[in-house]
Amino acid sequence: MKKVIILNASPRKNWNTAKLLQEAQKGAESAGATTEFINLYDLKFTGCRSCLACKRKGAQLNKCYWPDDLSPLIEKILQAQAVIIGTPIYMGGPTAHFHALYERLGFCVLSYATRQSTLDRHVNVGLIYTMNAPKPYYEGNMRAALEPMENGYKHLLRGQVEMYASCDTLQVTDYSKYDMDMFNPAHKAQVHQTQFPLDLQNAFELGKKLAN
Numbered sequence: 001m002k003k004v005i006i007l008n009a010s011p012r013k014n015w016n017t018a019k020l021l022q023e024a025q026k027g028a029e030s031a032g033a034t035t036e037f038i039n040l041y042d043l044k045f046t047g048c049r050s051c052l053a054c055k056r057k058g059a060q061l062n063k064c065y066w067p068d069d070l071s072p073l074i075e076k077i078l079q080a081q082a083v084i085i086g087t088p089i090y091m092g093g094p095t096a097h098f099h100a101l102y103e104r105l106g107f108c109v110l111s112y113a114t115r116q117s118t119l120d121r122h123v124n125v126g127l128i129y130t131m132n133a134p135k136p137y138y139e140g141n142m143r144a145a146l147e148p149m150e151n152g153y154k155h156l157l158r159g160q161v162e163m164y165a166s167c168d169t170l171q172v173t174d175y176s177k178y179d180m181d182m183f184n185p186a187h188k189a190q191v192h193q194t195q196f197p198l199d200l201q202n203a204f205e206l207g208k209k210l211a212n
Contacts, residue, residue, distance in 0.1 A: 002033040002081040004211050005073075009087040009098035011041045016130045016169045016196070017086040020203040024084045024126060027207030033081060038073065040097040045070035047100040054108040061118045064108040074105055078119065082159070082210040084126035089133070089142070094149070102149065106156050122159035124210040125150075128166070128203060132183070135167040162206050166199040 006025045010017040018039075025035045045068045053065035062078050064071045077083045087098040109119050127150060133142060146163070154161045170192040172178055175185040 002031075002211055003076075003079070004028040004033045004035045004207070005077050005080045005083045006035055006037040006207075007083065007085045007101070008037070008039045008041075009085055009095050009101065010130075011095070011097075012088075013039055013041075016166060017088050017128065020128050020130065020164075020166060020199060021084065021086040023200045023203040024086075024128065024207030027204035027209075028082070028084070028211040029207075030204075031208045031211035033211040036076070040101065043069035043073070045100060045104070048103040048107050055112055062109050064104050066104070070101065070104055074108065077105065078109070078121075078123065078157075080123055082124035082126065083157075084128065084207060084210060086128035086130070089129055089131035092142070092145070094129070102152070106152065109156050117156050117158055119156070119158055123157040124159040125153040125157055125161045126206050126210050127153070127161070127163045128206070129163070130166045130169050132169060132171060133167055135165075138165055138167050160210065162210060164199070164202055164206055166196065166203075168195070170196070 006021050008018050008021050012018065021037070025037055028035050049066055051066060053059060054063060064074050085098065085101070087094040109117050111118050129146065131138065150161050150163055168188070168191045170188045171180065171183070175183065175188070
């Protein structure tokens with residue numbers, strides 16, 4: 001049976017990124033896949049420790065040997081039909097946990113002999129980004145900066161890569177409680193009311209497509 005792993009790389013378990021991922025999960029399940037939803041911030045792990053165990057002669061391919069919570073998750077990902085990863089954009093890029101996963105996953109399937117992936121199967125990848133930036137700023141300034149991540153996953157996991165960006169998101173329910181004067185609460189509420197439901201629908205379709 002098809003298995004899809006859903007990974008929330010946001011520290012917030014019930015906000016924009018998580019809600020989009022939950023819709024992607026429903027989409028994958030509608031296509032007949034079994035799913036597993038994991039909050040990365042619940043796990044104990046770091047980025048690559050450069051132990052080089054995965055590069056030793058005779059080492060099992062496509063395996064991260066570092067003894068923490070991420071190594072068994074990597075094994076699940078590499079056996080899945082697809083993995084869908086959601087992350088907010090912090091300081092112009094994905095979260096630290098998103099980057100740590102990418103490092104660990106990448107190094108254990110990247111051959112230092114051929115520069116190619118050692119994976120003998122295809123894993124589809126969905127990347128869902130959420131951000132405060134409005135859509136025009138994303139398209140003009142951020143889209144190209146995120147493409148290397150998409151190309152990297154395509155090279156490493158050898159599957160189809162789909163990306164979706166949810167822009168101009170609502171950060172909090174009550175802006176009056178925070179020093180956030182650079183944002184217009186009425187505008188944020190309006191975008192959340194009109195655009196975010198469309199983002200949820202698109203996330204559903206992304207999950208369905210990758211499961212197929």
